[in-house]
Amino acid sequence: xxxxxxxxxxxxxxxxxxxxxxxxxxxxxxxxxxxxxxxxxxxxxxxxxxxxxxxxxxxxxxxxxxxxxxxxxxxxxxxxxxxxxxxxxxxxxxxxxxxxxxxxxxxxxxxxxxxxxxxxxxxxxxxxxxxxxxxxxxxxxxxxxxxxxxxxxxxxxxxxxxxxxxxxxxxxxxxxxxxxxxxxxxxxxxxxxxxxxx
Numbered sequence: 001x002x003x004x005x006x007x008x009x010x011x012x013x014x015x016x017x018x019x020x021x022x023x024x025x026x027x028x029x030x031x032x033x034x035x036x037x038x039x040x041x042x043x044x045x046x047x048x049x050x051x052x053x054x055x056x057x058x059x060x061x062x063x064x065x066x067x068x069x070x071x072x073x074x075x076x077x078x079x080x081x082x083x084x085x086x087x088x089x090x091x092x093x094x095x096x097x098x099x100x101x102x103x104x105x106x107x108x109x110x111x112x113x114x115x116x117x118x119x120x121x122x123x124x125x126x127x128x129x130x131x132x133x134x135x136x137x138x139x140x141x142x143x144x145x146x147x148x149x150x151x152x153x154x155x156x157x158x159x160x161x162x163x164x165x166x167x168x169x170x171x172x173x174x175x176x177x178x179x180x181x182x183x184x185x186x187x188x189x190x191x192x193x194x195x196x197x198x
Contacts, residue, residue, distance in 0.1 A: 006032065055087075058129070060105030060122050062087045070094075070103060077101045078134040083126065083155065084141050085109050085148065093141065101139075104129065109147035110154055118154060126155075130162065137165040144171045144189070 002010060006028060014024035031039055055061070056068040063069070070076055070090070080101025084090055090103050106121040129135070140155055142148035156166050172190030173182055182190070 055105075055107075059103045060087070060107060060125070061090050061103060075100070078132075079136045080139065081126075081129070081135050081137075082139040082141050085143060085151070089141065099139075106142075106151065109142055109151040111147045111150075121151070123155070123158070127158075130159070130164065135164065137167060139167050139169065141169045 001007070009031070010021075010024045010028045013019055013027050014021055016024075019027070031042075052064050053062055054064070056063045056071055057066050058071040059068060061068040061070065077100055080099070081104050082093060082099055082101055083104045083106060084093070085106050085108055087105055090105065093099050093103075104122070104126050106123065106126075108116055108121055110116060110118060110121070130138070138155075138159060140152045142151045152168055156168075159166050170193045172186060172193050
């Protein structure tokens with residue numbers, strides 16, 4: 001629809017996850033109307049991220065050093081490892097303030113339709129970490145969708161011979177939700193994960 005630099009910008013913005021054609025167009029026009037200094041700060045931030053940010057050699061989280069802050073923190077327990085799909089999941093769990101262990105980021109989930117198998121994830125690195133013998137419980141916190149469930153099931157089967165306690169995050173009804181709006185899968189999980197009231 002637009003030629004030249006503006007069309008190229010819209011096309012590139014449209015490649016970002018969650019950005020459709022209309023959002024890409026809105027963002028492009030916002031940048032076009034922005035002050036040059038604002039655009040330069042955005043450009044600089046993008047360049048710095050590509051040049052400085054990498055993945056933690058231990059857990060796979062994002063960091064600017066060899067290890068992330070969580071892996072360097074001596075107060076974090078090595079006995080508990082929480083397995084997540086992506087670095088953004090680490091941030092989501094950290095916001096709860098409930099977990100004081102360490103993480104392992106897989107870098108995705110098993111998805112045969114997309115050609116992603118166990119060898120494409122950081123499962124081998126997880127097995128190396130577990131061989132140290134310091135971990136007593138592995139918490140699987142993959143997404144509650146088909147790919148996340150397949151990944152959780154695969155990990156549980158792989159880890160069973162190690163005698164390690166393997167748990168899965170509970171899933172079910174959200175706090176403040178109404179039963180009538182819950183889908184069958186969510187409601188079914190809420191039933192299967194029910195607990196005794198004290």
